[in-house]
Amino acid sequence: MGVFMLGSPASFVSVGGFSYRTVKFQSFPVKERYSAALQLGNKFKDDTQGKVSLCRRESIEFEERKSPNEVRKEIERCYELIHRLGRGVVYLGSSRMGPDHPHYAQALELGREVASLLDCTTWTGAGPGLMDAAIKGALEAGKPVGGFKVRKEAGEWTASNFHPYLPSETYLTCRFFSARKHGLVDAAVRSCNTDRTAVVAFPGGVGTLDEMFEIMALIQLQRIGSELPVPFIVMNYNSFYKKLFDFLDDCEHWGTVSKGEVSSLWRICDTNSEAIAYLADFYDLHSPDKADLRSVHP
Secondary structure, eight states: OOOOOOOSTTOEEEOOSOOSEEEEEEEOOSSOOEEEEEEEOTTOOTTOEEEEEEEEOOOOOOOOOOOHHHHHHHHHHHHHHHHHHOOEEEEEOOSSOOTTSHHHHHHHHHHHHHHHHHTOEEEEOOOSTHHHHHHHHHHHTTOOEEEEEESEETTEEOSOSSOSSSOGGGEEEESOHHHHHHHHHHTTOOOSTTOOOEEEEOSOOHHHHHHHHHHHHHHHTTSSSSSSOOOEEEEOGGGTTHHHHHHHHHHHHHTSSOTTTGGGTOEEESSHHHHHHHHHHHTTOOOOOGGGGOOOOO
């Protein structure tokens, strides 16, 4: 089988024994993106060459990884930031639900109340949407905030590595998603009994689900919370995740997960008051009266 090489225009690859088909792929040089289509004919001989044609597209300022050490160093910087700001509550959620969305107000309220209750650092992906709501809630409570930002949120490439209002020493702009994930996970890991951490998943899309299931798998495999459990809360505002929970029930029916296994990994909360009460009970803290939470319900 031939090896596909991504490179400059007019690149060639050698292939053998393929049926006719078209293979499309992309290359990402430092400053330009190319789209390529490779035509493979019937039963090429070993010395037959297939030509790769490339056409220039939008410039996106994408840097390739030149060494695995670059990823390692970025992970180390994430750990250093966590060590400096302290572990706390990690919020996952949509970057597309802005201030005009009812879930934004609920997320802001929960970020404020949890920060006050647990007296800890609030961690997010430092992006817009519900991540921004949690940040503003924690700042309203006068508690520290940290974040791991990426250049792309809400389906658009951002022009700047900078956060609009957070001090630069409180967040990192990560080149690598793997480093960002390491940071978000490590920020919630409890290293001693006095640590008050949690993972809170707001409504979200593909990225949020990716992070939710990764953390759930880590808890399932006892990579997180094996000695000191970490509360994992899913905020099911307006039954947002109902179909996801139905799917997981089907997984139990088909035997791909054990009965009751998923429910043991997280706590589903429909309202902010439920989440606050759960965290207060988990850490044996005084829970505020429900009237004091000023819950927002659309």
